Amino acid sequence: MTKGTPSMGLKHHVLHIRCRRCGRTSYRVDKHYCSACGYGKTSKLKKYSWQTHTLQRNRRF
Ligand SMILES: [Zn+2]
Incomplete structure (x- = not known):
């Protein structure tokens, strides 16, 4: 297996x-x-204090 393109x-x-x-x-x-x-x-939102990106609920795009 080759790497790259x-x-x-x-x-x-x-x-x-x-x-x-x-x-x-x-x-x-x-x-x-x-x-x-x-x-x-889990029914709760998985969240950590060290996480850099915040999770947004019900984000539509
Ligand atoms: Zn998710």
């Missing part, structure tokens, strides 16, 4: 889709939970 054509699998709760493209299709806010895993 020729191998980029193989990257067609979808791992994350847009999350319904936080709006980030962090919702795991196979595991059915969001890696950013924990949607599908």
Whole structure:
């Protein structure tokens, strides 16, 4: 396997889709939970004090 531009054509699998709760493209299709806010895993919003990006609820775009 080569790295760089020729191998980029193989990257067609979808791992994350847009999350319904936080709006980030962090919702795991196979595991059915969001890696950013924990949607599908916990009813509360997954949040850490050290995180740099704030999660916005019900963000539509
Ligand atoms: Zn989320």
